[in-house]
Amino acid sequence: MAQLIDGKKISQEIKDELKERVAKLKEQGRTGALAVIQVGTDPASSVYVRNKKNACAYIGIESLSYELPEETTQQELLALIEKLNEDDHVRGILVQLPVPAHIDENAIIRAIRPDKDVDGFHPQSVGAMTIGQKGFLPCTPAGIIQLLKRSGIEIAGKHCVVIGRSNIVGKPMALLLLRENGTVTIAHSRTQNLKELCRQADILVVAIGKPRFIGADYIKEGAVVIDVGIHRNENNKLCGDVNFEEAEPLASAITPVPGGVGPMTIAMLMNNCVESIAGIEG
Ligand code: NAP
Numbered sequence: 001m002a003q004l005i006d007g008k009k010i011s012q013e014i015k016d017e018l019k020e021r022v023a024k025l026k027e028q029g030r031t032g033a034l035a036v037i038q039v040g041t042d043p044a045s046s047v048y049v050r051n052k053k054n055a056c057a058y059i060g061i062e063s064l065s066y067e068l069p070e071e072t073t074q075q076e077l078l079a080l081i082e083k084l085n086e087d088d089h090v091r092g093i094l095v096q097l098p099v100p101a102h103i104d105e106n107a108i109i110r111a112i113r114p115d116k117d118v119d120g121f122h123p124q125s126v127g128a129m130t131i132g133q134k135g136f137l138p139c140t141p142a143g144i145i146q147l148l149k150r151s152g153i154e155i156a157g158k159h160c161v162v163i164g165r166s167n168i169v170g171k172p173m174a175l176l177l178l179r180e181n182g183t184v185t186i187a188h189s190r191t192q193n194l195k196e197l198c199r200q201a202d203i204l205v206v207a208i209g210k211p212r213f214i215g216a217d218y219i220k221e222g223a224v225v226i227d228v229g230i231h232r233n234e235n236n237k238l239c240g241d242v243n244f245e246e247a248e249p250l251a252s253a254i255t256p257v258p259g260g261v262g263p264m265t266i267a268m269l270m271n272n273c274v275e276s277i278a279g280i281e282g
Pocket of ligand 1: 262
């Protein structure tokens with residue numbers, strides 16, 4: 001039976017470590033806030049925003065909430081970001097994505113000062129990650145590295161196959177696995193022989209965005225399987241990109257959905273905020 005990689009437990013450990021660090025930083029007079037901006041009232045975004053604010057409260061950092069109406073213009077949003085960039089008490093700025101279609105997402109990402117870019121999406125943060133310099137790491141892939149390390153799974157020398165090449169998951173995931181000395185292959189919708197390729201993976205990271213797509217015939221016996229996907233099935237239950245029942249008997253270790261990668265994203269966001277308050281990015 002596969003080792004179940006418990007993201008709920010590991011994310012809790014990280015948040016508890018951060019809580020202690022925040023208390024120590026406070027003793028040294030170092031405090032700061034995370035500014036969370038939401039434009040519109042998309043219900044899924046509202047849940048993510050609420051979870052982020054709750055996590056701030058848990059570890060003991062202040063969160064400032066900006067709930068802007070759907071019709072907010074790009075200029076108005078950029079003006080708010082500029083104000084927060086200049087505010088020394090604000091150590092992190094997060095704009096919940098996606099923003100409404102009339103706002104250019106890339107312009108928003110570029111407007112956040114890199115030393116407050118706790119999502120790790122600014123081109124400077126991405127560049128720094130690529131060449132191994134200091135900067136904030138994107139939270140989901142950074143969380144997966146923590147899941148692997150804290151579960152005692154060796155990355156160095158392993159063949160890591162990442163399915164998906166999005167800017168927020170697939171691409172940074174591949175770079176971070178490379179940084180840990182994995183031998184990395186990236187697969188996407190134009191990849192040929194996906195099953196054969198996946199069956200060569202010692203570590204298979206699935207970020208394909210298709211419910212229960214990856215079944216037994218994609219998995220080598222003994223592989224580590226990381227499922228990034230989040231979907232609701234027809235019964236309104238959460239499931240991932242991996243068919244868990246088929247994959248689990250073959251895998252040596254596997255993340256469940258829910259309770260695998262999901263909780264790590266917020267834990268790593270909190271980590272970036274604390275690093276920012278401490279004055280050490282990345
Ligand atoms: P995305 O932007 O839709 O990217 C999906 C990737 O999968 C693309 O690169 C696409 O290839 C590739 N792909 C699609 N169909 C494929 C196929 N048949 N064969 C091979 N590759 C295929 O998704 P994302 O933002 O990376 O997110 C992926 C999943 O993770 C989603 O379910 C999302 O909800 C979830 N997610 C979870 C968290 C978390 O905190 N747990 C965070 C972010 C995302 P092309 O580039 O060629 O189109």
